[in-house]
Amino acid sequence: MSAITKSADLVYTIRFLTLLTTPFEETNAFKLGLIDEKGKKIRKPKTTEEKSAYNMFHRLVFNIKKLIAKAPGGSSKIASYASALFLIKEKAEISDEAIEKILQEMDADAMHDLGESAQWFCTVNGMISPGEYRLKSDDKMLNLTCEEMAKKNDKITVGRECYPCGSLLGMDIYEAIHKSTGQKIYITAGEIIR
Secondary structure (H helix, E strand, O other): OOHHHHHHHHHHHHHHHHHHHOOHHHOHHHHOOOEOOOOOEOOOOOOHHHHHHOOHHHHHHHHHHHHHHHOOOOHHHHHHHHHHHHHHHHHHOOOHHHHHHHHHHOOOHHHHHOOOOOHHHEOOOOOEOOEEEEEOOOOEOOOOOOOOOEOOOOEEEEOOOEOOOEEEOOEEEEEEEEOOOOOEEEEOHHHEEO
16 A cells, blocks of 8 residues: 555545544534534535535535434444445545554444344345345435435335345345435444344
8 A cells, every 4th residue: 555545545544533532513514504403404505615615525524423313223223324434435445454443443343243134135155135124213315316315115126146245244235225225325234234
């Protein structure tokens, strides 16, 4: 890994941790009236200042923050957290080492020992069985827009040969299609029900 890549990873890690630990009310996005005190988007940014205060990176971090705040523990929350972190890792091109550092800063090392709670959706070779499923919880981010458009009980479609596209926190991450929007969404086996 080059020194430039390591430096970029460190910058993203610091930005991520800083934004993650900043109350919504203290962010520029809140001060500009783009989000409310719970981090929910009120309106789209229009000016250059607004766009720099609320861009894709901010949406990702705010959505992760909302997921963390919802409930301590719970396998579906941890699974949501893993798939959301995987989305950040992909979009911001953060390394595995940077993710590890973030988790250490958050005292989240225990998550590595957690297994999937819904392995029965998985075949012997690691695929999720194709078909239609429903999401267990609210506020899932869609891969393309990074908006929290997927809600509890929304239908998703798992295609044929749905092997893991990656893993995080010891959980396999899969790509499915959010039925009502047609957009790709990352899931873990622990986030879906029939």
